[in-house]
Amino acid sequence: MTPALHVSGVSVAYRDVTALIDASLTLEPGRVCGLVGMNGSGKSTLFKAIMGVVRPDTGSISIFGGLPSKARKDGTVSYVPQSESVDWTFPVSVREVVMMGRYGKQNWMRTPRAVDREAVAAAIERVDLTELAGRQIGQLSGGQRKRAFVARAIAQEASLLLLDEPFAGVDKRTEATITRLLRELTAAGASVLVSTHDLHALPDLCDEAVLLQQRVLMNGTPQDVLRPENLAMAFGVDPLRTSEAS
Numbered sequence: 001m002t003p004a005l006h007v008s009g010v011s012v013a014y015r016d017v018t019a020l021i022d023a024s025l026t027l028e029p030g031r032v033c034g035l036v037g038m039n040g041s042g043k044s045t046l047f048k049a050i051m052g053v054v055r056p057d058t059g060s061i062s063i064f065g066g067l068p069s070k071a072r073k074d075g076t077v078s079y080v081p082q083s084e085s086v087d088w089t090f091p092v093s094v095r096e097v098v099m100m101g102r103y104g105k106q107n108w109m110r111t112p113r114a115v116d117r118e119a120v121a122a123a124i125e126r127v128d129l130t131e132l133a134g135r136q137i138g139q140l141s142g143g144q145r146k147r148a149f150v151a152r153a154i155a156q157e158a159s160l161l162l163l164d165e166p167f168a169g170v171d172k173r174t175e176a177t178i179t180r181l182l183r184e185l186t187a188a189g190a191s192v193l194v195s196t197h198d199l200h201a202l203p204d205l206c207d208e209a210v211l212l213q214q215r216v217l218m219n220g221t222p223q224d225v226l227r228p229e230n231l232a233m234a235f236g237v238d239p240l241r242t243s244e245a246s
């Protein structure tokens with residue numbers, strides 16, 4: 001089977017900062033993979049390398065066996081960036097943000113067709129934002145903004161979803177909604193790479209997980225990754241114990 005995503009030996013440096021060293025991972029179709037690591041361990045850099053925002057110094061990346069640039073252009077891959085990297089003053093409504101997910105399916109004039117409008121309305125409904133669809137994106141709460149971007153990925157009908165910390169700053173209900181939606185999308189065949197700091201949620205969220213610290217330290221089941229010795233390898237301490245103790 002052709003993997004949804006294949007990252008092979010990718011290294012990225014920003015001038016004098018080394019962000020990724022020889023990182024490799026393979027994601028099979030229909031799977032959710034959790035990306036876990038400390039602040040600055042290279043998670044966002046990996047997403048950016050896959051999305052062509054940063055150029056790897058070494059290595060290669062393929063999406064369903066093809067070039068990432070093609071997958072980006074035809075909408076095969078969808079990216080939900082970290083909130084901090086989005087310009088929330090941009091004068092677009094929730095509906096328009098979600099419609100952006102349809103660009104790859106439209107003609108060069110980007111004229112929405114009935115099928116696009118229906119897909120957008122259905123995606124907004126699935127994340128429970130119908131009443132806020134006409135609101136400027138910056139006038140939403142943090143959790144609502146995340147849901148709007150997940151709706152964009154749903155409207156796009158992407159086969160590979162990349163989500164950079166979709167649970168940061170969201171309440172338990174939104175977290176459960178996003179987790180359920182990701183599960184529904186993978187049950188329908190999509191593949192998901194999702195970074196998170198919420199280690200407790202890993203077993204419910206994903207089928208496999210990757211521990212990153214510039215390098216891929218390990219790639220296994222969520223239970224493997226959550227073993228104290230493996231967490232200590234990535235975090236220096238066992239963060240589950242630390243948070244339980246506090």
Ligand SMILES: Nc1ncnc2c1ncn2[C@@H]1O[C@H](COP(=O)(O)OP(=O)(O)OP(=O)(O)O)[C@@H](O)[C@H]1O
Nearest residue numbers: 014017018019037038039040041042043044045046
């Ligand atoms: N544009 C940039 N210029 C220089 N260094 C950068 C840049 N972006 C990231 N870095 C550095 O690269 C390393 C990896 O950063 P990255 O954002 O990929 O980490 P992360 O795992 O996503 O962190 P977090 O959990 O805090 O979001 C860090 O040392 C960071 O300071």
